[in-house]
Every structure is written in C-alpha cells, then in structure tokens.
Amino acid sequence: MKQFRGSRFWHATRSALIVIGLILIISYGFAVTQVNFSEIGKEQRQTQLVRIIRALARPDLFTFEQQSIKIQAPILVPCPAVPPELPPPPASGPTLTLSVTCAAAQDQITVTGEHLLPNTEATVRFRPTSGATLPAIRVMTNDAGGFSTQFTIPRNRESPDPQAIEAETRVNVGWPRLSFTARETIFLMIETIFMALLATALGTLLAFPLSFLAAGNLMRPITAPFASIMLTLLTLPFGLGLGLAAGRYLGDLGWQAASLGFWPVVGLMVVGVGLMLLVLRLAVGQVEETAAGPAETHRIRRLVGLSLAGVLLLINLGLVAVVGEAVGLAAARRLPTFSFLGEFLVNLGAILHMLAPLVGAVLGAYALHALTAPFIRRVLPQLTVGARRVASVTLAVAVGIVYALLIGAFLNWLYLIDDPTKTVLLPAVIGGILGLVAGLRQPTEAPTPIGSWVYTLVRTVLNVLRAIEPLIMVIVFAVWVGIGPFAGVLALSLHTIASLGKLYSEQVELILPGPLEAITATGANRLQTIVYAVIPQIIPPYISFTLYRWDINVRMSTVIGFAGGGGIGFLLQQNINLLQYRQAAVQILAIALVVATLDYISAYVRERVV
Secondary structure, X not given: OHHHHHHHHHHHHHHHXXXXXXXXXXXHHXXXXXXXXXXXOOXXXXXXXXXXXXXXXXXXXXXXEEEEEEXXXXXXXXXXXXXXXXXXXXXXXXXXXXXXXXXXXXXXXXXXXXXXXXXXXXXXXXXXXXXXXXXXXXXEOOXXXXXXXXXXXXXXXXXXXEEXXXXXXXXXXXXXXXXXXXXXXXXXXXXXXXXXXHHHHHHHHHHHHHHHHOOHHHHOOOOEEHHHHHHHHHHHHHHHHHHHHHHHHHHHHHHHHHHHOHHHHHHHHHHXXXXXXXXXXXXXXXXXXXXXXXXXXXXXXXXXXXXXXXXHHHHHHHHHHHHHHXXXXXXXXXXXXXXXXXXXXXXXXXXXXXXXXXXXXXXXXXXXXXXXXXXXXXXXXXXXXXXXXXHHHHHHHHHHHHXXXXXXXXXXXXXXXXXXXXXXXXXXXXXXXXXXXXXXXXXXXOEEOHHHHHHHHHHHHHHHXXXXXXXXXXXXXXXXXXXXXXXXXXXXXXXXXXXXHHHHHHHHHOOOHHHHHHHHHOOOOHHHHHHHHHHHHHHHHHHHHHHHHHHHHHHHHHHHHHHOOOOHHHHHHHHHHOOOHHHHHHHHHHHHHHHHHHHHHHXXXXXXXX
C-alpha cells in the first residue's frame, strides 16, 4: 500500500514538473518572439487591417470603359491679405462651388457639385500645384447629379499660386475585360509554371542516378581492395584534369568548324557520327569469349576503341552545337511564331558546347583508370605480402598529399592566402600523415567498404544542399546569370536534386529484397540488377514524388521571385511594397488556383498510373 502511494506521489510530481517545464518553455518562447497582444487592440492597427482585407477582397481582375466627368474649383491656401471674390457659376454644364475662395490648413469648407453623373460615387480631393494625387473623400450624387459635403484642407499645402478642389464621377460602360494586372499576372504565372517544370525535369534527371548511390541497401555490399581504391582516387583528379582540357580543345575544334559553312559542317557531323558508331561496333561489338586472341589484347583494343570514340564524341558535340545554333537562328528568322523553338535550338547548341569539357573530364577519368587498373589486377598479386603492404601505404600517402594540395589550392583561391607554407607545404605534410595512418590501419588483403564511403558522401552532399533554402540559392545564381527566371530555375533545380535524391533513395531502400536476390543469383552484374530488379519496383513512387515536387516548385517559385528569381513572385513583391493590395490579390488568387489545379492533376495521374 505504501509503495502504491509512493508511486502515485512520484507520478504526480513528475507530471507537475513536466507541466511547469512546458509553461517555462512557452513563456520564454513568448518573450523571444515578442508576443504583444496589446497591438491588436489599437485602432490604427485595426483600421489598417480592415483596409488591407477589403483591398484583398476586391482583386483588380476586370476593367471597363468609363464615362467620366471631372471639374475643378480654384482655391488659395493660405488666404492672402485681400481674399478674392467667388467666381460666378457657369450658365450650364457641371459646376463645382466652394463656400470660400481661400482657406488655411485644417479649415473645413463646403463643396457643392451640380450636374454631374447621377447616383454615382464622386471623389473629392485637394489638387496641389504639383499635380500630385492626394487622398480623397467619397460622396454619392443624387438623382440630379448633385452633392454637398464638408472638406478639410490638408496640411503642408501652402502655396502663393492658386490650387484646386477637384470632384470626379465615373461610371462603367460596356462589357468587362481583363485588367492590365490580370493580363500581366497570367503571363508571369505561365512563366512560373514553366520555371517549376524545367527545374523539376532537370532535378529529376540528375536525382535519378544519385538516388542509387544514396541507397544503403545497394551501396553497402560493394567492397574493393584498399590498393585499388587508393589507385582510383589517385588517378581521378589527373584524369579529370586531362579530360577537361581535352574536352575543351576538341569541343572548340568542332565549334570552330562553323567557318566552313552550314552544309560542310553537316557533312562533317554525319561522317563523325558514322565513324563513332563504327568504332564502337568494332571495339565493343564482339565479346571477348568469341573473339580470337588473348583477353589482354581484346581489353587493349576495347580501350583504344572507346578512347577514339570518346574523341569523336567530343568533336561531334561541337559540330552538333554549330548545327543547332544555325538551325535555331534560321527558324527564328523565318518562323516568327515559333521563334521560341529557334531560341531553344540556339540554347541547346550552347549547352552542348558547354558539356564537351564535362564529358571529356568523365571520359578522361575513365580512360586513366582503365590504364592503371591492370596494376592492381596483375602486378600487385604477384608481389610478396610486405611489398603489397608497402605499395598500399605508398598509394595512401600519395592520395593524402594530392587531395590535401587540392584543398590547399581551393582555400588559397577562396581566401587569397598566397602563402606557400600554408597552402602547399603544410597541407602536403598533413595529407601525407593522414594517408600514412590510413594505409597502416587498413589491412591490405581485407576488402574495403567503398560502397559505404560513397553512400555517406552522397547523402552528406544531399543533406547540405537540402538545408540551403532556394531563396538563398537564387541570390547567388542571380549574381551569376542575372536577375530573372533563369536564376530561379537553377536554384529550384539544385534544391530539387537534393530533395528528390533523398526521397528516391529512401524508396530504393524500401524495395522488396526477393527480386534483387533472384536477379543476383542468375549471375547478373550490378547494372543489370538495378535495371531488372530495382527500377520496376520504384517507378510508381518515383512518378508520385516527381509530381509532388512540381507542385512544391510552383509554390517555391512565388517565393524566390522576392530575391530576383523572376516569375510571379517578383510582381507580387512589387505590388506589396507599393501597397497595391488589389493588384497583389490578383497574384495571390492566381497562385491559389494554379496550386489547386496542379494538386487535382497530380492526384488524377497518381490514381491512373501509380
């Protein structure tokens, strides 16, 4: 009984402490966030809120042809020594009569209008000599088009020249038509939708292969000898650098062929593509088991053939870029309606020209790795245990030094250190020591989990990119490519790669292991396993994630416009800053309609496909 009472007392005490802790946390949250409910009751705040809500409830969607009557009556502010006499009213037509001909600031005068538009709202305002539009009062005219109201002269409008009290009545005539704000909103909303579409397409294209590298169930089983990994890491930067230089040179070589004329370039492109296909056929078309001669000869022949095909590919990229630009310019001139297609071909040519160095870097890294791989497969196993140990440690030290020098060069570029001791000597020593420690700790014969390393690296990069909001990314891209929708597309694409890469990889990790084991048991390689066991299971959720990401990108596009990313967000920010809430309401309404429509479309597609 005592133990039961003690247990109840302890539970009650713990619950009370939890409640007190929550109250303290919430109280501190109120203090940090500066919660102040007294502002809500202020009349000025309520007036401003009502004005904004009423403006947002009246979006500037339509406009009319208007019939307008505007008339002015002169007034002096302040009164001169001898006040002028009241002018006689006109014999006919609209008239505006003031009770006085001069007044001081904050004086109330009587304004009387006659023969204006009947039963309409009239605006009465003070019109200074500068012509500025000041706030007006509103009054309804009677059946005869007349009104009479009290008007207060505004402050700080003194002038020796005559100024005016203005009255205006307007009435809509004809059928309504879309306002300028609505037409501009529709155009920018279309721009926003296609910004999101391009960003989703580009992000999906790059996130798809990355998702397999970020999937633990596919990458963790991958192992390789430590020396093989070190040799690959050592040759990687050199292969990338040599391939980058070769790709730039060969791509420019094809690009410079534009001086020969259009049809000669087309002929060279056809010949280049044909030679590339022929080389690929001769180099890869026959499997080693059916070809005559030793396997090493076939491997060298395949490597030489692929290298030659890579050279032809880089040259062909430049030639295709020239042809695409020429066709695009011709299409833009001769088909003005489809000028956007010509601009696309021109941009496609520029993209291919830019891709040549990147493709060259990939091919260079692969070629150098293929040249050095036989050292691990053939030479290293023939060495003694001690010699293999020395080779592994030496490669690890070399890798540490090379990558430390690369990091030092990057830091020198970033911070402008210009001190060889800090950017060359010190990084080389530290990198060599780290490589030595890693080489001594890692057993030479034991397989190294290279898959886990790649998995951790890719997931870390995706997490870092996903943590940076597109609103921050677009600021950097706006400096790089200029303010506009292109900067928004790049920012959204980068964030889409990170987000979809994570979602895709998690879906890969949730696949059923049965088909994977069955395909592996047949002797299929890793690529065949992914194609036949993984991809069929992930297509439906991939489609669902992609459609949902397009929805997200449309909403994000409206936000990054505030930072120079183009689209409807830029117009929305402009109208809010200018306090044009009726115009801003049009953009808000368009965003809501588009997001809702995309949600229904994606739901329909998921229902039919997924």
